[in-house]
Amino acid sequence: MSLSSQKRRQLIVRTAAIGAALGAGALPGLALAQGAKLKVAGVYTVPFEQQWASRLHKALKAAEARGEIEYKASENVTNADYERVMREYATGGNQLIVGEAFAVEAAARKVAKDFPKTYFLLGSSGKPQAPNLSVFDNFIQEPAYLTGMIAGGMTKTNKIGMVGGFPIPEVNRLMNAFMAGAKETNPKVEFSVSFINSWFDPPKAKEAAFAMIDKGADVMYAERFGVSDAAKERGKLAIGNVINTQAQYPDTVVASALWNFEPSADRAIKLAKEGKFVAEDYGPYSTMKHKGSELAPLGTFEAKVPAPIMAKVKAKEADIQGGKFTVKVDDSQPKSTAK
Structure with a gap:
């Protein structure tokens, strides 16, 4: 075999090897x-x-x-x-x-x-x-804090219910940020917190929400599907998480922390x-x-949230984006404060 033939064969073998590697996963x-x-x-x-x-x-x-x-x-x-x-x-x-x-x-x-x-x-x-x-x-604790500020300004009973999936850091930090935001606009607010130990069980989340509403909660933090349904049925308000369901619940979901x-x-x-x-x-x-997270558009609640509350929210949002305010990342399990 000539030297040129050997080189051609080596090139063919090398090319084939690279092709196979790409088929199995990028090198x-x-x-x-x-x-x-x-x-x-x-x-x-x-x-x-x-x-x-x-x-x-x-x-x-x-x-x-x-x-x-x-x-x-x-x-x-x-x-x-x-x-x-x-x-x-x-x-x-x-x-x-x-x-x-x-x-x-x-x-x-x-x-x-x-x-x-x-x-x-x-x-x-x-x-x-x-x-x-x-x-x-x-890591959407920043808009979660902002939705908490809105919730604190919207509750009339000063009682907010919170239903989560599992008490793991990824859930806890959002709940804690929400609670801190609510406390900023309403120091009197109390929280009922529970976890359904499931990532997808709307009926169970709904029942947990009903129990909190029965005890006076008029705003619900919907970390899981099912919570907004309970709020809608009882004529209460809800705050969304991760996705924006305002269009599906135009009279119920006030605001949402949106993950992109x-x-x-x-x-x-x-x-x-x-x-x-x-x-x-x-x-x-x-x-x-x-731009990995944001406060979702308020939709039908644009003019229903008190103007002084929204002014505070907008100011806080600007401070977050400008690096003047940092939302604390608290991964500890949130506790109920309602009596």
Whole structure:
């Protein structure tokens, strides 16, 4: 075999190897060809419609609509099945896998170790794992504080009910921020707090809300689906979380702390395409500074919230965005204060 033939064969073998590697997951430091679509998979333990997962799904569907990625996703994946689904997506050629690792932390991190050429962006309370696992969280305590200010100004009984999923840091910090905001505009407000120990059980959340309303709560913090339904049925008000349901509850939902996953998703996709994805904490990209969260439009309540309260809210919002005020991140479990 001539030297030129050997070189041609080596080039063919090397090209084939790179192609195979790209099929199994983007190689760290190796950018995709211009115009190539990144293969992205989503793995969610809850339905697509659930607040948290819906924000991830929405951001990735938008990237798909722009023609930037090929997107596949699985919903309602049980904790026991999560590792298997992750592995199937990794071996199936998906280059970026997005999901949540909160209840399957060890298994998810093991998969990431087993597939070092695949990128992972997972909701997690833990740290990034080099070289290929980045973490994120819905750090939306800033707009949660603002919605609390509004709630404090809207309650007439000075009693606010709060129904959460699980008392984990990701929920606790939003509740605590909301409570602090409510206290700023109404020092007399008292809180009833309960957790339904489920991420998606609207009937159970609804019953918990009814119990608080029966004890005098006239504003409900709807951390879970079902709470706003209870408020609507009893003619009370509700504050939304993560998503904006004002259109669905025009006479009930006063305000919502809105989470935008787009800044995180778009950053991960861009870095993955450029071969520059590294293990890092995406938490900051959920803050108002990066447009990762915001106070949702008040819609039908635009003119119903007292003007002095909204003036305080707007001033506080400006201070947050200008770096003059920092909402405390308190991950401790919130406690009821109502007698």
